[in-house]
Amino acid sequence: MKYADEFRDPVAARGLLAKIEQVTSEIGATAEKPVHIMEICGGHTHAIFRYGLDKLTPPGIEFIHGPGCPVCVLPMSRVDESVEIAEQPGVIFCTFGDAMRVPGTKKSLLQAKADGCDIRMVYSPLDALELARRNPDREVVFFGLGFETTTPSTAFTIQQAAADGLMNFSIFCNHITVPPPIKALLDDPYMTLDGFVGPGHVSMVIGIRPYDFIARDYNKPIVVAGFEPLDLLQSVLMVLEQIRDGRAEVENQYSRVVPDEGNPASIAACDDVYETRERFEWRGLGEIDTSGLKIRDKYAAFDAERKFGIGYGAASRFVKEPEGCRCGDVMTGRIKPPQCPKFGAECLPETPLGALMVSSEGACAAYYQYGGSRLEAAE
Amino acid sequence: MCLGIPGQIVEISDVARKLALVDVSGVRRQVNVAPILDGQAVEDLVGVWTLVHVGFAMSRIDEEEAEKTLEILRQLGEAQEEIEAMKATEAMLAGEKVEAAQ
Numbered sequence: 001m002k003y004a005d006e007f008r009d010p011v012a013a014r015g016l017l018a019k020i021e022q023v024t025s026e027i028g029a030t031a032e033k034p035v036h037i038m039e040i041c042g043g044h045t046h047a048i049f050r051y052g053l054d055k056l057t058p059p060g061i062e063f064i065h066g067p068g069c070p071v072c073v074l075p076m077s078r079v080d081e082s083v084e085i086a087e088q089p090g091v092i093f094c095t096f097g098d099a100m101r102v103p104g105t106k107k108s109l110l111q112a113k114a115d116g117c118d119i120r121m122v123y124s125p126l127d128a129l130e131l132a133r134r135n136p137d138r139e140v141v142f143f144g145l146g147f148e149t150t151t152p153s154t155a156f157t158i159q160q161a162a163a164d165g166l167m168n169f170s171i172f173c174n175h176i177t178v179p180p181p182i183k184a185l186l187d188d189p190y191m192t193l194d195g196f197v198g199p200g201h202v203s204m205v206i207g208i209r210p211y212d213f214i215a216r217d218y219n220k221p222i223v224v225a226g227f228e229p230l231d232l233l234q235s236v237l238m239v240l241e242q243i244r245d246g247r248a249e250v251e252n253q254y255s256r257v258v259p260d261e262g263n264p265a266s267i268a269a270c271d272d273v274y275e276t277r278e279r280f281e282w283r284g285l286g287e288i289d290t291s292g293l294k295i296r297d298k299y300a301a302f303d304a305e306r307k308f309g310i311g312y313g314a315a316s317r318f319v320k321e322p323e324g325c326r327c328g329d330v331m332t333g334r335i336k337p338p339q340c341p342k343f344g345a346e347c348l349p350e351t352p353l354g355a356l357m358v359s360s361e362g363a364c365a366a367y368y369q370y371g372g373s374r375l376e377a378a379e
Numbered sequence: 380m381c382l383g384i385p386g387q388i389v390e391i392s393d394v395a396r397k398l399a400l401v402d403v404s405g406v407r408r409q410v411n412v413a414p415i416l417d418g419q420a421v422e423d424l425v426g427v428w429t430l431v432h433v434g435f436a437m438s439r440i441d442e443e444e445a446e447k448t449l450e451i452l453r454q455l456g457e458a459q460e461e462i463e464a465m466k467a468t469e470a471m472l473a474g475e476k477v478e479a480a481q
């Protein structure tokens with residue numbers, strides 16, 4: 001119970017853990033024959049390691065860390081293309097800080113900046129829009145990436161750029177959506193997944209209905225969860241209870257933030273601005289059908305892919321992961337981070353080889369930061 | 380980027396562009412409130428607590444939820460990161476020539 005004292009309500013935590021223990025044994029799950037629960041969202045992965053929930057819960061539960069960390073699934077070719085855009089004369093390339101250190105085949109955006117490209121870290125796409133307003137003689141490009149949580153912000157920004165007629169502004173759109181990779185993982189014959197802890201803030205935007213196929217077509221439970229340790233424990237318990245009772249439903253543990261129908265204004269803005277790509281490449285997972293978004297024709301003037309002729313729409317190029325990297329296997333839960341030969345050796349948070357080591361939401365970085373005792377056990 | 384950070388709307392700065400000033404742990408930042416308008420007038424949002432993701436008010440929350448979320452973000456080390464990113468951008472924009480904007 002070393003970590004439990006950090007919980008705001010240790011009594012509640014203990015009560016939940018006792019129930020989790022009980023239901024796990026009712027299911028008959030053991031360390032040898034565990035239930036596999038995937039937490040989809042990188043924020044949940046981070047919280048699970050930070051609070052040691054993987055250690056507090058019984059050995060009969062195995063957490064599989066899902067693909068829900070946006071920079072972790074960013075392929076090297078998208079980074080290469082960002083660098084290529086940033087190298088165009090007159091361009092100011094704007095990105096969230098998280099994407100700066102993701103390695104490309106030649107360099108990261110951080111290295112490109114050191115080499116003289118005008119690359120700015122921004123907090124919001126609105127800041128990039130403001131830069132465009134203040135620099136009418138420059139081309140300002142914003143690197144739009146992330147899941148449904150950040151997708152609407154880019155859509156609203158494009159609508160604003162169009163309303164203001166800021167023609168020197170464009171978006172390099174690499175937004176992706178959560179449900180298609182879940183389907184891809186469920187279709188993967190090598191994966192065993194018994195239930196899901198669903199992403200909180202993605203669901204705040206899209207609501208809970210887009211997960212219906214998980215329960216209906218695959219007969220697996222999914223519980224949309226908040227980010228507090230107690231939220232996570234309660235959600236894990238709800239998943240376990242469904243498994244025990246032979247139910248497969250979409251449940252919402254985080255209803256205080258997630259309305260079942262999502263956020264209508266954001267959904268409308270996204271419908272207006274984006275259409276679905278036929279397929280999109282995910283780092284470690286390959287190409288997944290209908291998993292990416294591109295900018296609709298009516299906003300073509302704000303689409304960096306078309307403006308510069310660079311990007312997924314222009315040419316899909318694949319580049320191999322660096323030699324020896326096991327990012328794909330970690331991403332699909334086939335191995336744990338310490339089983340990658342690069343982990344903690346050449347691949348460190350300061351000098352990441354793979355994207356899973358870049359963001360604090362990446363499984364490798366979270367493992368490295370908090371997984372001390374687990375690490376020793378694995379050795 | 381995905382966890383967001385809670386803040387309270389303290390002032391409306393641009394009705395047409397749906398922009399408001401939000402107080403996030405003592406730091407003021409302009410955010411777009413379009414996602415939480417829900418047919419209401421922008422002016423009526425003053426005082427509302429919201430979860431802010433990359434400069435957008437993405438959902439309404441109550442004050443208690445805001446406090447709990449902030450506490451979690453502090454523990455995860457995300458709150459400071461988010462606030463630093465807001466400040467860094469502000470500093471970057473302040474260094475820009477403003478005359479071009481007029």
Ligand code: SF4
Pocket residue numbers: 324325326327328330337340341342343344347353354355356357364
């Ligand atoms: S340790 Fe590095 S190279 Fe290995 S899987 Fe993790 S991020 Fe990829």
